[in-house]
Amino acid sequence: MVLLSFVFTAVLFFSLRSSGSVSATVTLFNWISIGGMNIPFAFLIDHLSLTMMLIITGVGALIHIYSIGYMHDDERVNSFFAQMNLFTFSMLLLVMGANYLVLFIGWEGVGLCSYLLIGFWFKNPAFNYAARKAFVMNRIGDLGFILGIILIFFTFKTVTFSEVFTQASTLSSGTTAITLITLFLLIGALGKSAQIPLFTWLPDAMAGPTPVSALIHAATMVTAGIYMIARSSILYNLAPITLNIIIIIGSATAIMAAITGLKQNDIKKVLAYSTVSQLGYMFIALGLGAYSTAVFHLTTHAFFKALLFLGAGSVIHAMSGEQDIRKMGGLRKKMPLTYFTFLAATLAISGIPPFSGFFSKDLILNQAFEHSILIYILALAGALLTCFYMFRLLYLVFFGDQRLDGAHPHESPGVMTIPLMILAVLSVFGGFLNIPSLFGGNSNFSTFLQTAVFSKTTEGLSMTTEIVLTLVPLSLISLVILFAYRTFVKKAVIPASDEASMSWIGKIIFNKFYFDEIYIFAFEKPFGFLSGFLFHKVENTVLDPAVDGIGKATSRLGSLIRKLQQGNMSFYLFAMVAGILLFIVFILIV
Amino acid sequence: MTFLFYMLSAIMIISALLVVFSTNPINSVIYLIICFIAMAGHYILLNAQFLAVVHIIVYTGAIMVLFLFVIMLLNLNKAIIPQKSQLTRISAVVTGGLFFLVVLAATRQTFEIHPRYPFTGDIGLVKEVGKALFHEFLLPFEMSSVLFISAMVGAVMFGKKDN
Amino acid sequence: MKEISSAIQIIPLDSYIMLSVALFSIGLMGVLFRRNIIAVLMCLELMFNSANLLLTAFSSYHSDPAGQVFVFFIMIVAAAEVAVGLSIVVMMKRNVESVDINLLNRLKW
Numbered sequence: 001m002v003l004l005s006f007v008f009t010a011v012l013f014f015s016l017r018s019s020g021s022v023s024a025t026v027t028l029f030n031w032i033s034i035g036g037m038n039i040p041f042a043f044l045i046d047h048l049s050l051t052m053m054l055i056i057t058g059v060g061a062l063i064h065i066y067s068i069g070y071m072h073d074d075e076r077v078n079s080f081f082a083q084m085n086l087f088t089f090s091m092l093l094l095v096m097g098a099n100y101l102v103l104f105i106g107w108e109g110v111g112l113c114s115y116l117l118i119g120f121w122f123k124n125p126a127f128n129y130a131a132r133k134a135f136v137m138n139r140i141g142d143l144g145f146i147l148g149i150i151l152i153f154f155t156f157k158t159v160t161f162s163e164v165f166t167q168a169s170t171l172s173s174g175t176t177a178i179t180l181i182t183l184f185l186l187i188g189a190l191g192k193s194a195q196i197p198l199f200t201w202l203p204d205a206m207a208g209p210t211p212v213s214a215l216i217h218a219a220t221m222v223t224a225g226i227y228m229i230a231r232s233s234i235l236y237n238l239a240p241i242t243l244n245i246i247i248i249i250g251s252a253t254a255i256m257a258a259i260t261g262l263k264q265n266d267i268k269k270v271l272a273y274s275t276v277s278q279l280g281y282m283f284i285a286l287g288l289g290a291y292s293t294a295v296f297h298l299t300t301h302a303f304f305k306a307l308l309f310l311g312a313g314s315v316i317h318a319m320s321g322e323q324d325i326r327k328m329g330g331l332r333k334k335m336p337l338t339y340f341t342f343l344a345a346t347l348a349i350s351g352i353p354p355f356s357g358f359f360s361k362d363l364i365l366n367q368a369f370e371h372s373i374l375i376y377i378l379a380l381a382g383a384l385l386t387c388f389y390m391f392r393l394l395y396l397v398f399f400g401d402q403r404l405d406g407a408h409p410h411e412s413p414g415v416m417t418i419p420l421m422i423l424a425v426l427s428v429f430g431g432f433l434n435i436p437s438l439f440g441g442n443s444n445f446s447t448f449l450q451t452a453v454f455s456k457t458t459e460g461l462s463m464t465t466e467i468v469l470t471l472v473p474l475s476l477i478s479l480v481i482l483f484a485y486r487t488f489v490k491k492a493v494i495p496a497s498d499e500a501s502m503s504w505i506g507k508i509i510f511n512k513f514y515f516d517e518i519y520i521f522a523f524e525k526p527f528g529f530l531s532g533f534l535f536h537k538v539e540n541t542v543l544d545p546a547v548d549g550i551g552k553a554t555s556r557l558g559s560l561i562r563k564l565q566q567g568n569m570s571f572y573l574f575a576m577v578a579g580i581l582l583f584i585v586f587i588l589i590v
Numbered sequence: 591m592t593f594l595f596y597m598l599s600a601i602m603i604i605s606a607l608l609v610v611f612s613t614n615p616i617n618s619v620i621y622l623i624i625c626f627i628a629m630a631g632h633y634i635l636l637n638a639q640f641l642a643v644v645h646i647i648v649y650t651g652a653i654m655v656l657f658l659f660v661i662m663l664l665n666l667n668k669a670i671i672p673q674k675s676q677l678t679r680i681s682a683v684v685t686g687g688l689f690f691l692v693v694l695a696a697t698r699q700t701f702e703i704h705p706r707y708p709f710t711g712d713i714g715l716v717k718e719v720g721k722a723l724f725h726e727f728l729l730p731f732e733m734s735s736v737l738f739i740s741a742m743v744g745a746v747m748f749g750k751k752d753n
Numbered sequence: 754m755k756e757i758s759s760a761i762q763i764i765p766l767d768s769y770i771m772l773s774v775a776l777f778s779i780g781l782m783g784v785l786f787r788r789n790i791i792a793v794l795m796c797l798e799l800m801f802n803s804a805n806l807l808l809t810a811f812s813s814y815h816s817d818p819a820g821q822v823f824v825f826f827i828m829i830v831a832a833a834e835v836a837v838g839l840s841i842v843v844m845m846k847r848n849v850e851s852v853d854i855n856l857l858n859r860l861k862w
Binding site for chain 3: 714744
Binding site: 577584585588 | 678681682685688689692693695696699
């Protein structure tokens with residue numbers, strides 16, 4: 001099914017391309033029409049949504065095929081695929097909606113599917129907790145999003161993209177209304193795309209089946225926030241304050257998640273933090289006004305991160321469910337296909353040319369450099385850290401000796417490896433979509449998106465600066481890889497077990513900067529106290545007696561009135577005559 | 591003439607009170623017949639001879655005989671049913687009196703009546719009533735036969751013994 | 754004959770109104786007063802007749818035969834009502850062995 005829709009999307013893509021039109025709007029029916037509010041249920045198909053649709057259906061189809069192999073012996077495989085398909089549907093709705101409300105339906109839909117799929121193995125209470133956490137975190141973001149939509153409606157009297165943007169382009173930059181709208185929308189995007197301070201759900205979301213992590217928490221759903229901001233690029237261009245906030249949040253997230261990733265020992269957790277960090281990159285790009293670059297990084301990231309997750313899934317599958325990288329090792333010989341695809345993805349995410357990650361990351365770094373050196377350094381540090389922990393993962397898993405006794409790793413079946421290989425090809429060559437002019441390309445991808453998103457114009461750097469800017473990260477990355485190789489392959493350092501004592505910095509990093517604990521202290525405790533207070537004091541002493549009292553009063557009144565209704569005919573007659581008398585007297589007096 | 595009116599009125603009211611206050615149903619029926627005959631006198635006084643005759647035939651001849659039949663068939667001629675309580679009876683009398691006063695007051699306050707047509711003495715004759723009945727009120731007259739049939743069916747239904 | 758036909762011109766309409774209101778009140782009082790259902794029915798007849806009398810008086814006063822036609826119809830309805838009412842009395846006597854309206858308290862269900 002998803003494959004079929006991919007084919008349809010591809011056909012649509014080429015037809016739109018050949019027809020040369022910019023966008024097409026399909027209005028299905030008038031959805032809400034109340035007073036001045038008129039919201040059609042319409043789809044908007046332009047270059048941005050087409051790009052997203054291609055990613056969703058393409059990567060989604062590969063992951064579905066992969067899941068056939070990965071989930072084949074699960075007892076609830078049917079509901080798994082049903083939920084995956086519902087997710088794909090919601091995600092398509094999200095990117096195809098022609099107004100904020102349809103987008104919001106898809107937004108909620110993917111949130112729901114994410115909840116369902118994280119808690120797919122619901123018999124484990126920890127997984128349920130993770131699912132709930134993801135849902136609650138998302139809801140915080142959703143609230144912001146709703147407020148943003150309401151504000152948009154109040155400001156522009158419409159929620160349809162084209163009308164909003166037409167009206168917005170007449171407004172001057174930095175208006176309070178626009179700033180507020182963009183801030184609220186940003187909160188939504190923060191929740192969905194797992195940025196500080198709402199990012200802690202994503203690592204926990206790894207409780208779900210690995211294909212779910214690949215599809216939802218790497219390739220598509222978490223990028224919804226990026227998509228939404230790119231879609232609203234006109235609004236964001238008018239709100240420089242919000243853009244600065246986005247940059248700060250993005251770079252902080254990128255650095256912090258990368259540092260945390262250094263110390264994680266669960267293969268999927270590492271990848272999760274890497275996702276958070278890469279999303280931080282995209283936010284940096286968004287904050288810099290380079291929306292098409294962000295979408296480009298989103299695309300390449302979808303390829304290589306889906307590949308990484310699927311590769312990790314393949315490893316976990318081979319290790320019969322073991323996820324601790326300290327217990328793996330030496331899988332290179334046993335699983336050559338997985339190894340090579342994983343290597344390709346690792347190189348891509350590290351930004352080695354000519355792999356796809358190089359082009360997108362390089363673009364972001366260049367734009368960061370243009371903006372300010374500080375952001376550039378932060379982003380570069382993030383990139384180096386990413387490179388380090390990815391190679392640490394790679395070396396620990398695939399090199400060295402096998403460290404788990406009694407395990408018999410084996411290569412995954414073809415139905416799982418073929419999607420891996422396709423994704424590997426995409427990861428390797430995906431970057432050629434957008435070759436910068438430095439390498440003789442013409443930035444096809446950015447040009448393609450030009451009609452849908454409105455990036456800020458940049459002055460462009462001189463040729464030499466660009467060359468230097470490309471070479472500096474490259475050399476540093478090579479050094480880092482070398483260092484990782486020395487540490488984990490030559491010396492064969494294995495990370496200490498959880499119980500071992502470590503320095504306080506290590507502790508902080510290992511415990512993910514104590515974000516969860518801070519949240520528990522700052523939100524859960526007060527709320528727990530508040531709800532306890534409300535239950536014992538307000539509920540038991542005020543509300544309950546009041547509600548009971550209404551019931552008691554009614555029944556007492558009923559028994560009182562019942563005395564009137566004894567069926568005594570002469571009493572009825574008296575009552576009737578009394579009524580008539582009163583009526584006449586009333587007429588006489590009035 | 592005026593004397594006749596007051597005479598008939600006195601008979602009517604006294605017999606009506608006796609209908610209410612006599613304990614034996616048979617006596618009630620007899621007093622009611624007297625009351626109705628006095629009312630027929632009133633009709634004649636009002637120059638409504640047709641109505642007077644119909645009244646005698648229908649009420650005194652048919653309805654009251656029906657009452658008597660039922661009372662005698664069911665053997666109700668003794669005052670077997672106890673009276674209502676003292677309080678209820680007093681309140682009934684008070685209510686009746688109140689009603690009388692209130693309605694009288696109402697008519698006194700609101701009515702200012704003048705004749706619509708110049709006086710003719712023969713509207714109550716069979717000829718005039720018949721004309722009105724079979725010209726203006728022909729449809730209701732025919733419909734009344736339907737009412738009678740349904741009443742008859744209902745009476746038979748109720749009176750039939752349950753199987 | 755001529756003498757009689759002019760009664761309405763001599764006796765004021767108010768007297769007829771007062772008379773029929775009195776009769777009606779007596780009938781009403783009887784309905785409230787008696788427990789025997791047959792007596793209650795008879796009091797209903799009294800009330801019917803007070804209305805009849807007033808209608809006839811108005812009819813004569815206005816010289817309009819329509820009022821007397823209405824009296825005729827009221828008699829028809831009263832006859833039908835008595836037929837049904839008395840058959841109900843018969844049924845009640847047969848079922849509960851009494852004609853006391855206080856026993857008819859099933860209206861509360």
